[in-house]
Amino acid sequence: MSTPILEVRRLEKRYAASGILSRSRAGLKAVDGVSFAVEAGSTFGLVGESGCGKTTLARALLYLDPPTVGEVLFEGTPLGGLSRAGLRGFRRHMQIVFQDPNGALDPKMSVRASMGEGLANLGVPRAERERRTAAALELVGIQPAHAGRYPHEFSGGQKQRITIARALSVDPRLLVLDEPVSNLDVSIQAQIINLLLDLKSRLALTYLFISHDLNLVAYLADRIAVMYRGRIVELGSTARILDSALHPYTRRLFASVPRLTGERIAPKMEGDSEAGDSSRKGCRYAARCERGELACHSNDPELHDAGGGHLVACLLPEKNDQGG
């Protein structure tokens, strides 16, 4: 097997407690020992509910907010060992697209100026820069003639196209997509998703796709990692995760997703309750888990291979009787 394009090893991101009164949040671990690898050319999906740490993870692995502990390797090179300048040089290979297209473009800068920034950092001369900017805009379906306009003159969907074009302007190999379509209307969402699919095949990109939308991730990703409270609880191919998930949380999550093809929701509230916090020790999901046993409250399960590259962090994984 070749070197993965991105490898994350036991990454932790802790936030120091600020102030005297917030002792309860001391050393809050937003991301707690996450490891995974992304193969070149694939789409790696990272799903989880709000607050599970997926966005923090994205920022940490890009060193926008460096991790507290752990390693990030890009094509085998550890980013943590790089100097500031070295890291800056490396950034062109990994780009990010944010959730909110409205905040992602500097309101005081023309689209051309925003777009040219990455190339300018690489020392590309102005004429070349303009040419490549125009090409990148063309690629995402924005008229290059509009490059002189300011962000507020574009719609949300157009802005997201521009941020994608900006990310692509430096010819990255890996694109981190942090909820890139969540803020868009249904009809626009599909446009951007199609665009991303096109670009991936045309430019041989690798995607790390982060979302809370399980339908979307299931549609796009080759492999899926499920995050729960700062941890990856299950990781496997999309088919395995969808059809034979081992972790009770994964199962519950996917069972909850409304689908166009699904059944009408039954008006029954079996087992619906507002779960409290789980204990500090043991499995994070234990308190909400319908299968939780005593052991779950004292032992914290590690992510382990359940066979065929399907990883799960559960002491009592579902019986995988659907084969594979």
Place this chain on the structure above:
Amino acid sequence: MRRTFLLALAAGLLIAGLAGAAPKPLTWALSGNPDSLDPQKTAGTLTFQTVRSLYDTLVEPDAKGQIVGALAERWQTSADNLTWTFTLRKGVKFHNGDALTSADVRASFERIKNKEFASPKASEYAAITSIETPDPSTVVFKLAKPFSPLLAALASGWGAILPKSLIDSGHDFSSKPVGTGPFVFKEWVRDNRIVLAKNPDYWLKGLPKFDSLIFQIIPERAVQVQGLIAGQIDGSDIIDQEDVPMLEASGKVNIDRPLTAQIFVLAMNCSKPPLNDLRVRQAVNHAIDKQAVLDVAYGGGKPVGTFMNYGNAYYRDFTSLYPYDPAKARSLLAQAGVGKDTVLEMVLPANYPPHVKAGEMYQEMLSKVGLNVQIKLVDWPTWLKDVYTAAKYDFTAIAHTGKLDPDGTLSGYGTEKRYVRWINATAADYIAKGAGAVGEENRKKLYDQAMMIMAREVPFVFTGTSYRRVVTNKRVKGFRMDPILDTYDFRHTELQ
């Protein structure tokens, strides 16, 4: 919420109205808070104005400035002028009930001479070598050398006699004064008022003639004026010329306009060029319309022409030496080669508005004859340090307060001790001799010489002696203000 507030307001008004029904004391406006009521610990005029009613001195100046007996009935000096013997008045009592004895006198002067006590007036009594008390009513001062100004020093406010028992017990005289004076201290609400009550056992029988005296501290002159018009204040002595028409129109007050004992000057630093050049100082003197400055800034007065206040017995007129003559001033400046490029600094004490006003007028007049003067305002402590002590200035406008003895006014001039840094050995010699000489005639001759030299060499522009406007409510009769010490004497005052 609004309603309760209005109710509270109404209640406040009602209570304040009822309070006004009590018998009305004499309320005198004081322009500031005295820093202390201990007469021996301060040099502040406000203190002496207040404590004049609380303490007595061995001797005191009368209405004409002549020194007469007070706590001392009589005194005599030895032939060599080195021994001064005072006989104390009998039956005088302190406010705490102690009877006045010679021990109290001795304790008071030893207190002021004590190095640790550090009285700012200690040096005035430096000539005293010992104080003897042969009996309870006799005090003998022994001097090292003849020193005529001693009597004046004994008559000044800081010569107040304090009870020995309280001195010994370390009593806090600065906030709870106890003396033999015509009034007894009641309370002092700092920055608000000082309340005194009549001393029923005062040694001048039948005096004082009213029961209660309040010094109301009102820094704003305009407020004092309104208070006088409204009858809320019975008297004030810092009234401006501009206020007079209004006060007269009210018909409620009497306005008295005595001369003060002050000498208003524009001092020049004679040690710094170009003011070390006599011609320049003369030019400055010619440039100033002294009467105008007196009228506008100081509320009117008499030009003097030398370093002595107009009403003083030692005063001699030299006003004709340097009349107002801008043309002459310009030509003198031209002779001295002083042009517009010479910038001189006039340092003024910011907390004395009349001096600031005068300074602005001086500056304007000097600029008319081609002298470029910049004004710099400093606070009083800075003025004392930079101007009065270190002589870091070119011009300053200030007033010298009156002294009971000419030595108080003139001593030190002609030497580098004084802030004008005017050096003239001849003048200095006359002044030094004047302090040791005995007899007014002898002393007058010496001081005449000194003053003439000063009038010619003009280390100052001798602007003049100002009037004071003492305004009293018509119900107040017999108020007396000491013409030299600037203190208030309420002993003979009556309320009608």
Place this chain on the structure above:
Amino acid sequence: MADALLSIRDLAVSFQGREAGGSRPLRGVDLEVGPGEVHALVGESGSGKTLTATCVLGLLPVPPARIEAGSIRFQGRELLGLAERERRKLRGRRIGMVFQEPSKYLNPSMRVGEQIVEALILHLGLSRRGARARAAELLELVGLPGGRQILRRYPHELSGGMRQRVMIAMAVSCEPALLIADEPTTALDVTLQRQILRLLLELRDRLGMAVLFVSHDLAVVHGISERVSVIYCGKIVESGSRERVFGRPLHPYTQALLASVPEASRRGTRLAAIPGTVPDAAHVPAGCAFHPRCPLAVEKCRLEVPALLDYAAGPPGRAPAGGEAGASSHLAACHLAGRS
């Protein structure tokens, strides 16, 4: 339909003001909600779905907004033009409403109990004690056991799911005939979402109220609704039973929307994206508002606003606006509907 609980006809609303530029966010909405029915109003942002709900409650901010035309009948009574006092008596009493973000829609400085109780006292005339007891029952009803303790809590002391349950408890406290739920689960995670949707359905069954469920999420609508109305640019473009609208959508917009939803089953295929963007209310295209984005648009679509017609019976029989064909109707506003 004589026995419709809520009947909106031709509702048009405009916004005045410099910046709004005289926009018309509602251009003639027709909507019927039958008693006890879960009716979903689905549309993209800015389509006018929330505004429609606001009009029903009568909470339109009147200075900038103006109701140009139309009627809203509720339980046979015309609401437009009703005195504010009368409308207020309906709010909370006959029509309850649940909003998108429970954390914002609860008063942060007031105990949960007080917030539930005040409507009970106002509308039902209960005593404070009675109201509190009723409030505790309501909390149990919405799946918050131990309601008495929760009554004393402040909103920030509750989790997101609990807050939404409290909101629902408040909305149904007076057992309204109609519950308007405006994106009630959008701010919630999927696991919670399903719980809340179940709760709504159960409450509907127990209290017999109708639910007007406003959402942009087709999958959620598919999961919960009995009837669906699709709104685009302030106009209903399609309306019918869940089975019909999802199974045999008539309007090209509905069709495109359904085809644009990504799902695992569509892996490897391109999504059917709708080109262009949703026009804002100030610049609604003439004719059929959807025509610039419609792959089938013909000349007529540019010129003529299509009427909302009933296609339930197959051929386009012209039905009066609002559709009297009853529960089995399938309305669409498209010149080309039913042709292909």
Place this chain on the structure above:
Amino acid sequence: MVPGDPALVIAGVDATAEDIAAIRARIGTDRPLPAQYLDWLWRVVRFDFGTSLTSGQPVTALIFERFGLTLSLALLGMLISLVVALPIGVVSAVRRWSFWDYLGMGFSQAGMAVPSFWLGILLLLALAVKIPLFPLFGSGSLRHLVLPAVALGIARAAVLLRLTRASMVEELSKEYVITARAKGLTERMVKYKHALRNGLLPVVTIAGIQLGYMLGGAIIIEQVFSLPGLGRLFLFGVYQRDFPLIQGGVVFVAFAFSLINFLVDILYSVLNPRIRVG
């Protein structure tokens, strides 16, 4: 570094060099500045600000003697500004863009623009001189405090009014207000039961800070109205180079200021359940 020597002030113009040296030794200004400063710091830690150089009284006593007046002035000013600001601010917000709103906002702009000392002068001229409703001088009764408190309070009222209005406008635009309306509550209940409580929360904080600033603002107002408060004492210290007095005054006011802020924080947390501890 600091110009002016307090010993010279005590000595007066006629004192000799020996007199001055003796005074310096007595008050301790003959020692090196760092030594004086350390000495002072050590005493401040024990809440002893030393002795006023000019009056010889303990600074702490002098401060406490006058603090009452300054505090009552500030409190009365606060009361006036609250009484003015809150109702107008709330009405302005509730009836936005109405005549009353414009009137309130106009008052607010004017109030912020007029310096308090100038207002004080005008008030004195109008209500003590021209129409003698209030006393010209003196202190001790509520009457003496009314005009200064008004002069002090108006500018603060202007600020609070704006804040109240902005806060109420913001609260009225919040979602829970829609919930309240959706419940069928009357407009009165919506505005005065739901919005007002939240709308006044930030006002509490700012009012507290304003109270602190009033202690500072009192310096000038006391000067205008000749009130024997902390401000006059402090200014006197400044004019006379009475360092223990200046230092004591600054430390004391900073302490009072911090104390007020602390109390306001507590009050705020009592009023605002969101940050209530426990």
Place this chain on the structure above:
Amino acid sequence: MIRRPAARRLYYAALLFLAILGAAAIAAPLVAPYSPTEQHLDRRLAPPSRTHLLGTDNLGRDLLSRTIYGSRSALLVGIVSVAISALLGSLVGLVAALSSPSLDNLLMLVMDSLLSFPTVLLAITVVSFLGYGLVQVMIAVGVIYAPTFARLVRAETLALKNEGYVEASQALGTPQVLVVFRHILPNLLGKVVVQCSITFALTVVIEASLSYLGLGAQPPTPSWGLMLKDARDYLVQAPWMALYPGLALAFTVLCFNILGDSLSERLNPKL
């Protein structure tokens, strides 16, 4: 939100007034009918008349001329001290927001401790240590209002740091210094300008207050505060002495406040 046309008109009126004031300050020698220090001792305390439009003061100086010249002190102090506090405060705020938490805490502690004194008290204390005069007032006021800017800039910078475009720029490999100059500073500018306008108003008042107490401008420098101080003694005889400088002061403050409000409304049309 609908912007009121009245507000717009007010904004232009304020701008116009300030422009006139600025022009008058610059061209004072041309505009003022008399020299501000020239004394007409025969015309002291003259009420407004044709020769002296606003009357004269206790030294017979023309009040109109002094009021015009007084704008120089006010505006000069405003400009210099606002420049000091804006530059100093912004620098501190920026450094605090972008540096390590310990330096951030230290800097903000210093700033907050400055904020824990009432402004006037602090100004008086600083001036009493530096000496009296306009220059000292400028320095004092400049330092005193720096914390306001520091807090604003720090808060805004922290917010901007999390903006997508700042992170995107970092992700594109832009050095931090360039990120600050390219993205953070331009987006901060608006709020800083608003704060400048508000601070300017406060500064003008503080200058007047200190001059009124005799700690600021020194005579015969025409300053509104100083003129009010002079006026206090002649409230009854010459109320015009207190009226016009006070009005000039109030209008200047009013206009800067309106300017600040309008600018902030433009930047943030929410409220």
